[in-house]
Amino acid sequence: QVQLVQSGAEVKKPGASVKVSCRTSGYTFTGHYIHWLRQAPGQGLEWMGWIGCSSGDTNYTQKFHDRVTMTRDTSINTVYMELSRLTSDDTAMYYCARDGAFENWGQGTLVTVSS
Amino acid sequence: DVVMTQSPLSLPVTLGQPASISCRSSQSLVYSDGNTYLHWFQQRPGQSPRRLIYKVSDRDSGVPDRFSGSGSGTDFTLKISRVEAEDVGVYYCMQSTHWPPWTFGQGTKVEIK
Numbered sequence: 001q002v003q004l005v006q007s008g009a010e011v012k013k014p015g016a017s018v019k020v021s022c023r024t025s026g027y028t029f030t031g032h033y034i035h036w037l038r039q040a041p042g043q044g045l046e047w048m049g050w051i052g053c054s055s056g057d058t059n060y061t062q063k064f065h066d067r068v069t070m071t072r073d074t075s076i077n078t079v080y081m082e083l084s085r086l087t088s089d090d091t092a093m094y095y096c097a098r099d100g101a102f103e104n105w106g107q108g109t110l111v112t113v114s115s
Numbered sequence: 116d117v118v119m120t121q122s123p124l125s126l127p128v129t130l131g132q133p134a135s136i137s138c139r140s141s142q143s144l145v146y147s148d149g150n151t152y153l154h155w156f157q158q159r160p161g162q163s164p165r166r167l168i169y170k171v172s173d174r175d176s177g178v179p180d181r182f183s184g185s186g187s188g189t190d191f192t193l194k195i196s197r198v199e200a201e202d203v204g205v206y207y208c209m210q211s212t213h214w215p216p217w218t219f220g221q222g223t224k225v226e227i228k
Contacts, residue, residue, distance in 0.1 A: 032163060035217070045156075045164065047217040061216045092164060100211045101202055103165040103175070 002026040004106035006098050009068045011112045017084040018037075022096035029077040030054040033099050036070060037083045038092040039108075050100075051079055086113045117141050117213045121206075121220035127228045134195040136223045138208035143188050145212070152211040155184055155193045158222075159204040167206075168193065195225075203227060 007021040022034060024076040036048040049060035050072040058070050079096060091113045099103045118141040129133045144151045155168040166175050168184035171191060181196040195202055208220040 042220045045209075045219045047215075047219075049215075059215055100166070100214070101152065101166070101169050101216070102156070102209070102217075103166055103169070105165070108163050 002043060002104045004098060004104055006094075006096060006106040006109045007110070009110040011114065012086050014113055014115055016086050016113075017082055018086060018090075018111050019080055019082040020094050020096075020111070021078055021080050022106050023076070023078045023096070025077060027098075034070075034072070035097045035100070035102065036068075036077040037095045037097060037102075039095070040089075040092045043092075045095075048081070053079065074084055077113065083111075086111075088113050116216055117144075117210050117218050119208055119210060119218050119220040121208060121223050124221060124223055126223055126225045128195075128198045128225060129146045129195065129228050130196050134198050134202075134225060136193045136206055136208075136225075138186075138193070138220050140189045140191075140210055142213065144191075144210050145188065151187065152185070153184075153191050153209065154209050155182075156209060157202075157204050158207065159201075162204075164207065169209045198225070198227070200227060 005023045019112045035050040051058045067084045072079045093108040098104040120139045122137045155166040158164045172184045183194050205222040
């Protein structure tokens with residue numbers, strides 16, 4: 001069955017960067033896209049961008065385009081999302097999801113930004 | 116960007132009674148291929164979102180048939196025919212017709228009276 005397993009919780013200081021991984025299994029990795037979304041505490045869902053797992057092409061929402069980098073490693077079927085210049089507003093649960101209708105989700109990675 | 120507006124934002128329901136959530140989009144969600152890419156997600160407390168319904172009315176595998184989706188154009192509805200305790204959570208509609216960005220409604224919190 002399709003599984004997306006994310007890396008563990010992170011605590012970062014303001015100004016630092018965080019890199020979250022999403023390890024996939026149960027399907028052909030290079031035939032799909034992975035999207036990243038986030039959810040601030042008590043808030044709704046916000047789409048951040050996607051990466052094509054075959055080509056490595058990316059598309060980021062304007063809000064994050066100068067701070068986010070999505071990459072993939074086809075040898076281990078894993079996608080990464082790195083967010084730089086963190087502020088307290090970036091404290092959130094970060095999710096990876098498969099394809100444009102978000103059929104499958106990771107379990108989430110809590111990123112806490114605190115001095 | 117397409118704005119998705121859900122109502123109500125809070126929905127107290129009695130066990131065994133029906134529930135209905137409305138979702139409206141700021142523009143038609145009919146894509147050039149004739150499909151309408153409007154989807155519904157359930158997020159139980161402390162869990163990741165889970166897709167329930169895709170393309171307006173198609174139920175995902177394993178989703179109980181008490182959940183149904185309907186609508187067209189800019190107006191959509193998620194219905195729960197008889198609410199059970201496990202249905203407590205927040206429900207989101209999302210559109211993937213006009214992207215980027217993918218956009219969600221604000222969420223509707225379903226709780227038991």
